[in-house]
Amino acid sequence: MGVLQAFATSARREAAWLKRSRWDLAMISWVPLLAVALLWWTFSAGLPNRLPIGVLDQDHSAFSRQLIRFMQATPGLQVVRSYDNSTEVTQAMRRAEVYAVVSIPPDFARSLKQGRAAQVTLLHNAQLGTHSSLIQRDVQSAVGTLSVGVELAARNKRGEPALATLVSMEPIKTSLVTLFNPSLNYEQFLAAALIPALLHILAMTAGAWTVGRELRDRSVADWLGPHASWGSTATALLGKLLCPWLGLSMVGTLAMIWLTLGRGWHPPGSLAWVLLALWTFLALSLAMGALASSATRSLRTALSATGFITAPAFAFGGVGFPLQSMPVLARGWAELLPYTHYIRLQMEQFQMAVPLNYSATSLMMLALVATIFILLCAPLLNRCAGRPDTWGGR
Helix, strand or coil, X not given: CCHHHHHHHHHHHXXXXXXXXXXXXXXXXXXXXXXXXXXXXXXXXXXXXCEEEEEEEXXXXXXXXXXXXXXXXXXXXXXXXXXXCHHHHHHHHHCCCCCEEEEECCCHHHHHHCCCCCCCEEEECCCCHHHHHHHHHHHHHHHHHHHHHXXXXXXXXXXXXXXXXXXXXCCCCCCCCCCCCCXXXXXXXXXXXXXXXXXXXXXXHHHHHXXXXXXHXXXXXXXXXXXCCHHHHHHHHHHHHHHHHHHHHHHHHHHHHHHCHHHCCCCCXXXXXXXXXXXXXXXHHHHHHHHHHHHHCCXXXXXXXXXXXXXXXXXXXXXXXXXHHCCXXXXXHHHHCHHHHHXXXXXXXXXHCCCHHHXXXXXXXXXXXXXXXXXXXXXXXXXXXXXXHHCCCC
């Protein structure tokens, strides 16, 4: 059988199977599309705002009420409840009614009027890292605004000019320049990173399932033919993986186009380059799954390997935790995972406008490894075809 004929025959065979098996077709079509839409919807707000917090006001003065108004006016905060004692605060935090509580001491106004430092305590749940950091930032902003206002009023009463007061209060100023994602939009960096991670899991699972199913159903000889050569087996594998690759790649393409152009976001880099890398990345993921089934000759073991490799890929990708801060072994494992290299390329183009020739290395490595894995599958599958006693493994 010629290589082109092997490719076409295998592709038609897989398409016929998908037509009969609605759930197999669903796993490479509407199920990933629905999952991607759910991810987008989760982060569609872009930036978390109106995070609920409580207040324990033990002073009940004009200054404490002014501070509460400042916090309420901050877009990221919403003061939803006032508490009367620390017991209520503890119970509210444990029940997760609020993410944080601001405690204002009873001598708050008196300390300010006497020119002494007044302390405001923020009780927050650091287990929720994103919530905690945003609330800390906004509460510090509100407290800082009130503090500056109090100091300006006091110095103006002593006859100091407003401009001189501002200079003396802050002789050294820090200029913060945000180079990438200045709006801190979670949709643009977190949702855009989670969607390829999800498709990575589905693609490797599809590759393992597509090949492992032939072993499970004892249909390897029917698929590859009685006298399969190395070249015909490799092309037959490509034909078998064509439908999952097209299905998942189209879902990924639609997702990326919607996240960018559909949402009015025009990335500074090349969207076409990211889409090319995504298609290559998914081809590599399918090849990894096929290699797992070909090497283990067991669908169950291949699916287990899929979960072991793809499930923690996002955690090791450098998006949620910096690679440079990982231990040596963890960083070495991260560098072995293809998702780490793909997401680096995506961030370079979506956020940093890195020149294409700089990102080309990651793309070429993904394509090279995908090709190697497909070629490694060929002799393994030929060996399986000659060993009927190994078929049927679950």
